Amino acid sequence: MTEASTAFPSSDHDHGSCVAHAVAKAEELCRSRGLRLTEIRRRVLELVWERHGPVGAYALLDTLRSEGMAAAPPTVYRALDFLQEQGLVHRIERLNAFVGCGQPDAPHSGQFLICSECGLAAEIDDPAIDRALTQAAVALGFELRGKTVELEGLCPDCRRSGNGR
Amino acid sequence: MTEASTAFPSSDHDHGSCVAHAVAKAEELCRSRGLRLTEIRRRVLELVWERHGPVGAYALLDTLRSEGMAAAPPTVYRALDFLQEQGLVHRIERLNAFVGCGQPDAPHSGQFLICSECGLAAEIDDPAIDRALTQAAVALGFELRGKTVELEGLCPDCRRSGNGR
DNA sequence: GGAGGATATGTTATAATGTTGCAATGAGAC
DNA sequence: GTCTCATTGCAACATTATAACATATCCTCC
Incomplete structure (x- = not known):
């Protein structure tokens, strides 16, 4: 994934x-x-x-x-x-x-890559991102309950086909 | 910050x-x-x-x-x-x-901690988070254009005062 | 198997958020 | 001064989401 x-x-x-x-x-x-x-x-x-x-x-x-x-x-x-x-x-x-x-059973926060060109959204579950978020919250004394991570850009396919410029 | x-x-x-x-x-x-x-x-x-x-x-x-x-x-x-x-x-x-x-001149993506109790939002600019996001995008061949990071939870003050349970 | 309570749905109306299109105005360039 | 372009005024509309209350369905317990 x-x-x-x-x-x-x-x-x-x-x-x-x-x-x-x-x-x-x-x-x-x-x-x-x-x-x-x-x-x-x-x-x-x-x-x-x-x-x-x-x-x-x-x-x-x-x-x-x-x-x-x-x-x-x-x-x-x-x-x-x-x-x-x-x-x-x-x-x-x-x-x-x-x-x-795709992973409804494993609890996770939902991190997305959203393609501005084709509109598709890929869910990833990157432990490094999650770790960084958690650490930042801890460092600030913030009690974390929900995380939104949404990255927008061009997916590999659209990049190749030269869409979006 | x-x-x-x-x-x-x-x-x-x-x-x-x-x-x-x-x-x-x-x-x-x-x-x-x-x-x-x-x-x-x-x-x-x-x-x-x-x-x-x-x-x-x-x-x-x-x-x-x-x-x-x-x-x-x-x-x-x-x-x-x-x-x-x-x-x-x-x-x-x-x-x-x-x-x-607060930092309109320094380009950055905007990472937020949002308190569900008092409704305040704190902007942070954590390089570790940014690095993790960028690396994930690179690894997937995704051309990054915009990042949304919004963490919801309890801010230190509301935690202390026992709001939000 | 029927009564009763909780869960789920139907229905109507409305709230909240955001956009389009075009006309009018105003500021700066020459 | 006039031309041009960015900005604003304005009206209508589009999209997203919720409130409130009635009805139906399921499940449990007797």
């Missing part, structure tokens, strides 16, 4: 299977925690994974509606809240958008 | 002089860059510093209006855009809010 080849999803990977995998993982996780992965929650999770990049809440909402579901903003936000609490999706502050998390 | 005593503004420091100082610095900076620190821009900068903590765009707007200025959302957002471009204020993504920057 800290390797260039895996940080950004390759354009030809098998979406279907990775969505299925994520949902299966979520089901297991909910079972083990005694929580309900309801129809809506599951569908939102699937949609987030299908897109395989940051998705806005209202994009999800539109999709749900187009599928005939009765859905209003709270429907989506509540599902997203639940998924976030369980670590199944992360919110990307810079984009007001959400992405699926 | 990486010291506990200075990271968070102490409750009894001299607001007036630090606002004045920030504005003086901004004026000099604009002069040297051949830019115009107009009435609106200056006032917005002052307001951001007066609050000495994250302020929302609409809070600024309300204040401007209460002072009799003809102001609409674009008025404020344009001023904030300008100030951000010049490094005079930073945006805090987690809060959709803005804070004054």
Whole structure:
């Protein structure tokens, strides 16, 4: 997950299977925690994974509606809240958008590389970054509860293809 | 700036002089860059510093209006855009809010400690964090353009006074 | 298997944040 | 002085998020 080849999803990977995998993982996780992965929650999770990049809440909402579901903003936000609490999706502050998390079981903070060109977001989990953050907080007597790390720039692919200048 | 005593503004420091100082610095900076620190821009900068903590765009707007200025959302957002471009204020993504920057001349990315209890935000500039971020990006072949680092938790004061549990 | 409580969803309205487009103004260059 | 360009005024609108309250569904316990 800290390797260039895996940080950004390759354009030809098998979406279907990775969505299925994520949902299966979520089901297991909910079972083990005694929580309900309801129809809506599951569908939102699937949609987030299908897109395989940051998705806005209202994009999800539109999709749900187009599928005939009765859905209003709270429907989506509540599902997203639940998924976030369980670590199944992360919110990307810079984009007001959400992405699926590949490691919902391992607690971690979510560090992202966001490509300004293609819009993809790669999650990394770099211990050195985490260590530096923790140390800074300790040094200042700050009790750390949440970390947001979002790096914006050009992903390897877009760099190669000369996009973004 | 990486010291506990200075990271968070102490409750009894001299607001007036630090606002004045920030504005003086901004004026000099604009002069040297051949830019115009107009009435609106200056006032917005002052307001951001007066609050000495994250302020929302609409809070600024309300204040401007209460002072009799003809102001609409674009008025404020344009001023904030300008100030951000010049490094005079930073945006805090987690809060959709803005804070004054004490080091507008030294280019830096803006790393924040945000207290969930008192709402203050302390800017730090920790080289170790920056190094870790840069190295992660390099390792992944990612061309870094912007960094967001926002740590949320309890500031030393609120910790001591037992707020936030 | 039915009552009751907790969890989840439906629904409507509204709040909060941010942007677009175009006209009018004003400051500095020549 | 006039030209040009940056800045501001203004109106409308777009996007993101939440509040409040009613209804439905699930689960447990008897």
